[in-house]
Amino acid sequence: MFFCASLxxxxxxxxxxxxxxxxxxxxxxxxxxxAFYLPSGGSVGxxxxxxxxxxxxxxxxxxxxxxxxxxxxxxxxxxxxGMVGLYPDIQLQDAGSKTLLTGGSVPSGTKTGDVSNFTxxxxxxxxxxxxxxxxxxxxxxxxxxxGLGIKYSPQFTGRYDAIESHLRVMDLAATLGTQVNSWLxxxxxLHLQRADAQLESAVVDxxxxxxxxxxxxxxxxxGQLSAHIKPxxxxxxxxxxxxxxxxxxxxxxxxxxxxxxxxxxxDSSVRVNLPDxxxxxxxxxxxxxxxxxxxxxxxxxxxFQNLSIxxxxxxxxxxxxxxxQYRNSYTAALGTExxxxxxxxxRAGYLFDQTPTNSLNRSVAVPDADRHWFGVGASWSxxxxxxxxxxxxxxxxxxVTVNRNVLSTFGNLTQMTGQPKVDMVGVALRNTF
Numbered sequence: 001m002f003f004c005a006s007l008x009x010x011x012x013x014x015x016x017x018x019x020x021x022x023x024x025x026x027x028x029x030x031x032x033x034x035a036f037y038l039p040s041g042g043s044v045g046x047x048x049x050x051x052x053x054x055x056x057x058x059x060x061x062x063x064x065x066x067x068x069x070x071x072x073x074x075x076x077x078x079x080x081x082g083m084v085g086l087y088p089d090i091q092l093q094d095a096g097s098k099t100l101l102t103g104g105s106v107p108s109g110t111k112t113g114d115v116s117n118f119t120x121x122x123x124x125x126x127x128x129x130x131x132x133x134x135x136x137x138x139x140x141x142x143x144x145x146x147g148l149g150i151k152y153s154p155q156f157t158g159r160y161d162a163i164e165s166h167l168r169v170m171d172l173a174a175t176l177g178t179q180v181n182s183w184l185x186x187x188x189x190l191h192l193q194r195a196d197a198q199l200e201s202a203v204v205d206x207x208x209x210x211x212x213x214x215x216x217x218x219x220x221x222x223g224q225l226s227a228h229i230k231p232x233x234x235x236x237x238x239x240x241x242x243x244x245x246x247x248x249x250x251x252x253x254x255x256x257x258x259x260x261x262x263x264x265x266x267d268s269s270v271r272v273n274l275p276d277x278x279x280x281x282x283x284x285x286x287x288x289x290x291x292x293x294x295x296x297x298x299x300x301x302x303x304f305q306n307l308s309i310x311x312x313x314x315x316x317x318x319x320x321x322x323x324x325q326y327r328n329s330y331t332a333a334l335g336t337e338x339x340x341x342x343x344x345x346x347r348a349g350y351l352f353d354q355t356p357t358n359s360l361n362r363s364v365a366v367p368d369a370d371r372h373w374f375g376v377g378a379s380w381s382x383x384x385x386x387x388x389x390x391x392x393x394x395x396x397x398x399x400v401t402v403n404r405n406v407l408s409t410f411g412n413l414t415q416m417t418g419q420p421k422v423d424m425v426g427v428a429l430r431n432t433f
Contacts, residue, residue, distance in 0.1 A: 036148040036167060036366060037275075037299065039331075042066060042123055042141070044082035044428035048377020048391035050349030052335030053293025055226070055238035055281035060387075060430050061125040064139025067238045067281070068175035068187030069228040071127045071137035075432070081124040082389065082428025090115035090150075092367055092400070092418040094157045099204050100411045109155035113364060113416070119149050123428075135179035139189070145171050146195075146274060150365055159202040159209070161404060161414040162365035166198040169247075169274075175224065185228040193220045195247045195272075199365070204411045207258035214268055214309060216251030238281040244303055245274045253311050266313045273303040275328075275356075289339040293349065296333075301326040301356035329356040335375075345379040353395075362402050364416055369400045377426075385433065391426035 039051050043062040046054040055066045058073030061080045094111035098104045125141040146169040154163055175189030196217045203210030226240040253268035281295040304326040308319045335349025351373035357366060377391035402416040 036146050037277075038121065038144055038147045042143040042145065043125075044084060044123070044391050044426035045347070045377065045379065045389045047084060047393050047424065047426050048347045048349070048375050048389070049293055049335035049337060050333045050351035050373045050375040050393070051331075052295050052333035052349040052351070053238075053281055053283040053291070053337075054295055055240045055279045056228075056236045056283040056293065056295070057238070058127075058228075061127040061139065062123070062141065063177075064125045064127050064175050064189075065141035065143055065171075065173050067226045067228060067240045067279075068137075068139055068177040068189055068224065069185040069226045070238055071139050071175075071177040071187065072135050072179045072185040072228060073236070074127055074129075074137070077128045078430060078432045079124070079126045080389075080428055080430040082122070082426060084121045084123070084391075084424055084426040086119045086121065086422055086424050088115055088117075088149075088420060088422045090367060090418065090420040092158065092364055092402070092416040094415070095401075095417045096413070096415040097157045098413045099160065104413075107157040107160065107412075109157045109159065110153055111157050113152040113156045113158050113418075115150055115152065115420075117149065117151065119147075121147070131178075135185075137177045137187075139173070139175040139177065141171075141173040141175070143171050143173075145169060145193075148366065150367075152364070154202065158364040158402075158414050158416055160204055160412040161363055161402070162199070162201050163211075164198065164200040164213075165365040167195065168197075169193055169195045173224070177226070177228075183230045186226070187228070188223070188225045191222045191224060191242070193222065193245050193247070194218070195220070195245075195249060197249050197251075197270075203257055205257055205259050210257040210259075210262075211254070212256075213254040214251065214270065215254075216249030216268065216270060218247040218249045220245035220247050234285045236283045238279070240277075240279040240281075242277045244276045244300060247272045247274065253309070253314075255311070255314065255317075262314070266311050268309055268311045270307055270309045272307060273305075275299040275301045275303055291337045293335040293337065294333065295331075297331045299329050299331075299356065302328050304356075323361055325358055325361045326356040327358060329354040333373075343381045345381075346376075347378070348376045350374055359401060359403060361404070362400075363404065364402055364414060367400045367402065367416070367418060367420060369398045369420075371398070372396045385431055387430040389426070389428040389430065391424070393424040393426075395422040395424070397421060 058070040061078040063070040092113040148167040177187030200213040229237040333351035353371040375393040
């Protein structure tokens with residue numbers, strides 16, 4: 001996500017056009033699923049199934065987050081804690097970027113933007129039965145549902161679009177689930193989110209590149225409703241709905257624009273609207289040891305239409321508005337799980353992830369495209385009360401194209417292409433008590 005805001009109307013427009021490019025990130029890790037949604041931040045075991053059937057069953061205590069109603073299907077009180085390590089391989093190639101600084105010339109610098117830094121996503125969940133007669137469960141979960149971590153060289157020709165965009169959204173959930181009758185359970189809860197963001201981009205300027213960096217943080221509360229349905233002993237169905245958050249990031253802007261003598265630190269804010277997420281999930285037991293799994297998630301990303309940075313002390317620049325124009329999107333997953341022995345369980349899955357970005361507004365800050373997830377994993381029950389989950393997953397992006405054609409208005413045209421990929425390894429421990 002980035003901002004691109006012209007200084008043309010803020011200061012006398014001389015012989016050159018000056019532009020401010022912004023990348024804002026609102027929520028931890030790498031951009032992974034539908035822009036910067038991170039399902040991998042919630043469950044190591046679910047990642048091994050590519051999240052197929054994640055909301056359909058009480059797989060483990062992570063149901064406190066994925067579907068609180070499914071906690072009623074757990075056999076014992078439980079906690080689970082894990083970490084997913086992400087290693088992105090993003091290489092964007094300049095495909096014709098230009099600036100107005102010298103009549104539409106190619107920006108100086110490196111024509112390849114590389115991102116390959118490692119990030120870890122922690123998660124923890126706890127589920128406990130609090131009433132045996134009604135089969136009512138209390139759950140807590142900590143996860144990173146949204147995130148972004150992009151940093152290019154300051155010499156990258158895409159620097160006027162973005163140099164760095166860093167977002168971490170941490171989510172703490174408190175949920176309840178209760179059995180209504182033999183085939184229906186209902187659940188829900190509240191989520192407290194903290195978002196921390198940092199963004200930076202270069203500024204086209206005749207006296208040498210300027211720079212704008214924005215940092216901010218915020219809190220927001222969201223809600224969740226869910227249901228678990230068991231119409232037949234071999235079938236389980238999960239429904240879950242999470243409301244979107246509206247984060248008003250408040251922090252500091254560090255601005256350097258040499259030609260106009262601007263250099264300082266200023267209070268700033270930016271509002272970001274995150275999507276509602278609706279999930280339909282199913283699990284079918286082919287045999288007592290084999291399950292077939294499916295899941296579809298729908299995201300109301302159309303809530304995210306623009307980003308607007310407000311810097312009250314620089315009224316001539318503020319607000320800096322960046323059109324994003326995200327569209328609603330979906331993910332669809334298929335998977336299977338097989339209990340090989342009392343000690344070992346194997347799983348695998350595939351997920352298609354539709355990007356909410358569009359070709360006219362896509363940025364190097366979120367180099368997104370439709371994605372294909374492939375996951376495999378295993379669980380080892382090495383003790384009657386202890387289980388270890390191990391997972392590997394690979395995400396392959398379709399071709400990313402960035403074509404932000406704002407040369408005549410904002411002073412820069414950013415054109416890039418690439419085919420990113422991400423590898424992930426996860427490990428978790430579960431304990432029943």
